Amino acid sequence: IGDCAHQNQQEKTFIDLIITKQIDGMLLLGSRLPFDASIEEQRNLPPMVMANEFAPELKLPTVHIDNLTAAFNAVNYLQELGHKRIGCIAGPEEMPLCHYRLQGYVQALRRTGVTVDPHYIARGDFTFEAGGLALEKLLALPEPPTAVFCHSDVMALGALSFAKRRGLRVPKDLSIIGFDNISLSEFCDPP
Structure with a gap:
């Protein structure tokens, strides 16, 4: 080992x-x-x-897991909640799993006729800090997303922390969904 x-x-x-x-x-x-x-x-x-x-x-x-289908299902869930403007906090471009997770995001949007806006895709490096920085970038858009799909739970936790510091209520003002189901995610608010 x-x-x-x-x-x-x-x-x-x-x-x-x-x-x-x-x-x-x-x-x-x-x-x-x-x-x-x-x-x-x-x-x-x-x-x-x-x-x-x-x-x-x-x-x-x-x-391995089916990253594309899992990402598709996560974004589809956000769509079923009624979200039309869904952002994506993606991981590093060179990682194959990020490519598949991004494809799942894109396919879910296209399936419902939503045009993929590259401004709604922010990149991070799977760190807590990157999640916050990426959400800051997304929220600065003229029409910010009402929901965000994150390529990792750690970046989702960073985004959640940033949203709360901005006074946003999750999920009332902004929905955030992560990926990986790490044990820490059940202890955050909301879990």
Whole structure:
């Protein structure tokens, strides 16, 4: 078990274990390999399964959630509550899961004939602070959203905190929905 944490020395340690065949298999919890491996080179590597993330270009067996459908369902829920102007606090563009969550947001809007306004999409880095900053940007729009779909619960908590500091009542003035169902989310107000 090891966490590369995107540090070259840690990655080199794992590569050495692979080369010396001290690993029988690998469970990858990130969206990138700690080494370059073309499809041809993957034949010489131990069996690998990707979990949590989905990187189709690696062509590896994968166990993950359906980010697109889950995001679609979250936005659809907000639409069923009557919201027409729904913002999105998206995660980093380079992360595959964010791409799928954004696609779910877009598809839910399009399904009901709502035009996707790029101004209603703000990016964050999955931190509490990013959620607050992104909501600040969205609320500054001439017609701010009445609901916000966040790519993570942590950013949703940041957005909720910012909304409360602005005197907004959630969900009466603004609906906020997160993603991940982290345990902390049940302890916030509203949960």
